[in-house]
Amino acid sequence: MAQTHKIVFYPVGNGDTCQIILAGGRRILFDYCHRRVAENDDDPRIDLKKQLKDELKAADRDDLDVVAFTHADTDHIAGSTDFLELRHAAKYQGDGRIKMQELWVPAALLIEEVERDKLSSEFAILRREARYRVLEGKGIKVFSKPKRLMDEWLRQALKDRGESETARDHLFVDAGTLVDGFSLAVDGAEFFCHSPFIKHCDQGDDLRNEAALIFNVRLRADGADFDFLQIGDSTWEVLEDIVSITKTHKNEDRLKWNLLNIPHHCSYLALSDEKGKQETEPKPLVKELLLHGKKDAYLVSSSDPIPDSKDMYEADQPPHIQAKNAYETYRKKVQGRRVVVTMEEPNASKPEPLMFEVSVGGVAWIKAISGAPAVLGSKPPRAGLESRPIRAG
Template sequence: MPKLTFFPLNNADCCLLDLDGGQKIIFDYAHQKDMADPNDLRIDLEKAIRDDLNAAKRKDVDVFCITHLDNDHICRSSEIFWLEHASCYQDDDRFKIKELWVPACVILEDGLVDESRIWRQEARHRLREGKGIRVFSRPEVLRKWLESQGLDFDSRKHLFVDAGTLVPTFNRGTHGAEFFAHSPFASRLDNGELMDRNTDGIFVQVTFEVSGVKTKLMLGADADYEVLSAIVDITNYHGRPERLEWDVFKLPHHCSYLSLGPDKGDGETVPVDQVKELYEVHGQRGGVIVSTSKPIPQTGSDTQPPHRQAANYYRRITGFNGLRGDFKVTMEHPRVSAPKPLVIEIDHTKARIVTAVASGAAVLTGAAAPRAGRGPIFRLV
């Protein structure tokens, strides 16, 4: 069955998607654990990914997606993957990438150093070669760059994924999953606006289908409330409300209030109308919201996320009087003192949160109220 794995990385991101056919897709990768610090509770991400791929007898991943180039989404990622553009990133301990997904700003951004520059060079190399890459954007955005490289524009158009379309790499009939691109927005790019990592990062809706039952995941870059509002407005304008539905929502910006609205609030952040619609109208019964972040503070008003006011909103809407689902924080799961990967399995009952205990056994600790047409969600701890 399909499976989602979110790793405890403090305010950083990595999500591993396992599809029914054995395909492995990694959205972002930020290995920031201080191995010399015994008090650093973040997971050793490199070991976790290596162990998973080795157990599956894989020397590659089907997709590595970089939603945007901020360090909390790419830190040390060039140390584990085989890169095509330079031999210094090629040895037997590395995992090859069948297809690299990037937003157009990864190709176009100048003045980059360190990890972000490495990935820009890799993306440019693959685009020049005309294979092993998907660029999320209208093709015309990169016309001048392609022409400056002496490349035939039309011969690269098939490598681009426009907002409002499906990524052609996967489909529900063959792979049990499809990826619908919400961002970056064609309207911004057409208007010639200056690209911004967060505004023009990758944001997708993933639809899994198991035994005829669809389960939907929202996943992407660190979008603020203006980006999420635009996603709602544009999708509604085109009459596609089903593309806003979700059963699992990976929060952008590590539970920042700025992904809900302009004002943090005192006890609870109040979302702008479009974001309220996204969560409260399009969230499905039993929906799970995942905050890839540090533990939520109980008091105070921290400048940096996670913000308790935003968390209070998510807790309320997923609670008994709302979706009757769950709000999970990666560095709090299953407990703050010993965080472990958050695993969500997808089957004919939709999304189930699963955690194995140390003995390898499993204990049922509760069940959410069943959705219409489905069974209960069992949580194993």
């Protein structure tokens, strides 16, 4: 049987949630953004809680293999502590909650201070869960091992338990390395960690966007490899660091992409410090990253709609039409297929999950046309021929 992996982006507004479903059935969820108002029929955002539960029920599952939070901003964790089963306290268990076999978090999530009046916030609850799993020594991977983490918490916590300060080293993943537990040979997938770097966690007090998780996800289908660049709310400075360091270590193939998750809901700040009047001009190394796109590649903006209107050109908050115009320019340069916006497909009044299939034939967008699912393949139709919908089987 042919190997087919799936990557699904969910229309949650200016927020992030995507899921990788490997050919062998393993499921990796990146971020979770469920808004209560999305449960109302008149709100265009998806009822994420219901959607994911329905998907898992159809697969006869009540768990996810991995839940990865790229960082702890609300638009990446909203509703997660009501949806997921957490091991650190009984009140977060049972009652139809979804189990997560492994939790992936940036080290910054364990370091960031929690103000006394925010101890009940979702961030604080997730931090308690992450710390609990670290001390238990299982069910978690922490990305980066900054000195601040050891000095401000872990070393003393392990000492109190009578353990050495290196007793949890197996839980930590450094930038520039592969995450263990997945392989191309067994799973048809591997996760190469681009970021965070230790310096992102040890400098300053703002430990979220600069210290977010960024991966090259390589998927193998019947011997052919394809790359998904999964980026959270990154900034252009971090992306330039990634390009520079990746090239220095001769890992340039990890910059390639067939599918790119556009950072930070199509904010210009992932490209440059200047928005530009009509189009953002990316910084030099960000340009290099964009030019690593492969022919027929797709770019996905997890964001609200981005109409080409006067209001959009004047907007302060993302998405920014100037950034989208830049992504369109570089899509054309690499002969990519489409820039797709989650809240626009199949239409802005009722968007649905975007599904991409990764098979030996390439990356294909499974698109709903007139209510019927269709495959838009990675190769465009020959001149003079109409592209016809193909039912997904």
